[in-house]
Amino acid sequence: MKVLMALLSSKQIAALTLFIVVTASVPVFGGTYAASILIIVLSFIALVSAWQIISGYAGYILLGSAAFYGLGMYMSALLTPILTLYGAIPASAAVCFAAALGLGVPFLRIKGPYFIIATLALGELIRNIVTFTETNYFRTLGRITIMYDLTTILYLLIINAVAVILAVYFIKNSKFGLGLMSIKNDEIAAESCGIPTTKYKLLAFGITAVFMGSTGAIMASRAGYIDPDIAFPAYISIYTLVMGIIGGLGNLIGGIVSAIILTLLFEIFLSMGNPYPFGILLGILLILSVLLRGKRVTLLRIFRMQKITVQKPLSPAK
């Protein structure tokens, strides 16, 4: 606590305390429905904040959040019976970290738009492989998970979200963060300024995966039942990216705000029984955030678009 006091300004501590108090009191005053929506909001806050590390700071736009989220879910489903959820969360996160390091070695050599498509393919690939193994070797499509009660899940997700936010905040202001931002701007120049780019990219990818995995691990015990379509849905990858981009690449607060607003909007549309207008709205918001970047449009000012720098892609073959 003392360390936190020294590193954060009093305003930031106040904001963080307010966040914790408000979210933690929702099940007390708001009832089950509000709590169940808050759970989704909190998981997206964690996902989008974790996404900022590899995409917002290091510039590798990840469209495969579902891969780590789902891996966390499955590891949690497997490990919770042995370790309880409290042991399964860090264990799943550790597995995700290892997986990210292994996958990162080839994937982080892919640049620009290719990285985006490749990570999209990765998420879909893993979903297909898990479906295949489950149906062919385990003769089942889904798995029953051990459920924990709503309040426990909610408090775990609050702790998880606060941990990601703090981690991302400290990374941003650290030497590591400076290195990542240099990589985003110009990887070659970063390397020649003495930044161990490969190591930094891998570490950033690993930390992103840790928090996506821990979020998935907690959500597994909320779901009660998981199958590949629940664990690796493409919409997790897409929404995380959209929230990150609308909130601003590398903009921690912007990402959190857009996660809150967009998740709530989605829930409103869903409760009306038709989620598709939300998708249309999302597309329009994304288009506007690109077209109106830099302009002073009141509604979109919190969604301030930052200059996007992606890694230089390969030139087309001639």
Add this chain to the structure above:
Amino acid sequence: MTILRLNKIDKRFGGIKALKSVDFEVEEASIAGIVGPNGAGKTTLFNIVTGYYKPDGGYVIFDNKNITGLKPHQICKMGIARTYQIVRPFKDMRVFDNIMVGAKFGRPLDKRNPEKWAREVLEFTGLINRANEFARNLTFTELRRFEVARALACNPKILLLDEVLAGLNPAEVTVACEMIKKINKEFNITIVIIEHVLKGVWALAEKVMVLHHGEKIGEGKPEEVFKMKQVEEAYLGTRWEAVA
């Protein structure tokens, strides 16, 4: 004492020999020049020294250590910094943060404070009043100085400058040359400078190597190299007026 020694460096790209058995030695605290026409292999040589390319033959000795095959960031940490012919600023970061990258990730600064050192570098290169500007907003000449500043911030023992004078007007060239000399004298940093034409390094370098089609065709003091027959032939008809 020799600080950098290139020994029989070979480099091929596909079937093309970019460098053929190039030897070169640089004395500590000196200024050396590498000149040659386009495609002579000058930048390739820098890329080999800084670890971007692995040579197909030969080795690089820096500070009595064989650095061939090390990664670029390791080489930077050992004390070789470089600039790029086409500038590569971290565009969306402030000038000060750009310089801080060099100060924090370059060769360790012993007990000096990185922020103080970054400020010192900015003052030295005359960019201190632009410190809070985003690097993308710098002018062309400022960017040239900026590249040198960021490399200097890496606290190198040896600084490789790739055509830093190109595109500057005569007055700016004079200022830049003064700055390079001062870096050499005040910070005691060895400098290797690539130039397209001999004139560029005439006033600066104590020793010059001329490359042509990847081969060393002359080496010595600028005025000696200038008189060499083969050097004359390499340039004749293309850049002779500019050289003379």
Add this chain to the structure above:
Amino acid sequence: MVIEAVGYTLTIGMRLIVAGIIIGSAYALGALGLTLIWGGARIINYAHGELVMIGAYVSFWLFTAFKVPPPLAIPFAAGVAAVIGLGLYLGTIGRLTRAPEEMESYGLILTFALMILLSNSVAWMFTSDIQVYRWMMVPIDFFAVSTLLNRLMIPIICLPVAGIVLALMNKTWFGRGISLVIDNDQVAGLVGVNVRNAYFGILTIGTITPAIAGLAWSFNYPFSPFIGIEHAILAFVVVILGGLGSPKGSIVGGLLIGIIETTLVYLISPGLRLAIAYSIFILVILLRPSGLFGRK
């Protein structure tokens, strides 16, 4: 005994190749559009799969509502795709400057937004249910390979269309202008090509071809508003394999992917069809990003 075994293998091989070409011709035609837009307009079209999906839905709608046979629906599918493609392009990407930096970063986010927008719009109109309709589903023997007539209609529709596009590219002045723009738009402008018109041509062809491929797909396999991602990734595989901006490469690549896919599916398991395609994609992007036929 040996002869029988060889004969058996040959029959199997034949069957796989025919099946591969059948499915590959749809991949080829779809990817042709992607490679043109990518190479020519420098836009990585993430909404590519949505164009395939829209082609499928136009055909489905005309068939179920008005009994229009799919081949006759081609002009409608092409028209709808072209209007959507050009309209959305003008409203969004056309507003960016043509600086490659902007195109690469913002362009891909815009097409990504279009992807979300289009799939959800169609889901709103037609629900997100998986749709199937039957047309020409009669067994037929083709080169000793027994298949279904509707399967055979895929190459019968796709290959001539691809041929027409290739002929257009190679034989007409307008098409050569497009090829020049793909090669180098600045030089193309200097030698008198109307670059603006060429871009419109590229976008029109680039949006029409995936829609026609989707039309051919629709009376063979089930589809939903969210099949776009799958088709987009498959098209990316083909384009990367064939080399960006190379129309011939995308056709060869499409057929090749079709054959590889059917062979691997036969050897391993049908449950891994997409997993195989995605693995091929990731491998190609890692090992040979400039494509099999692309020059570096």
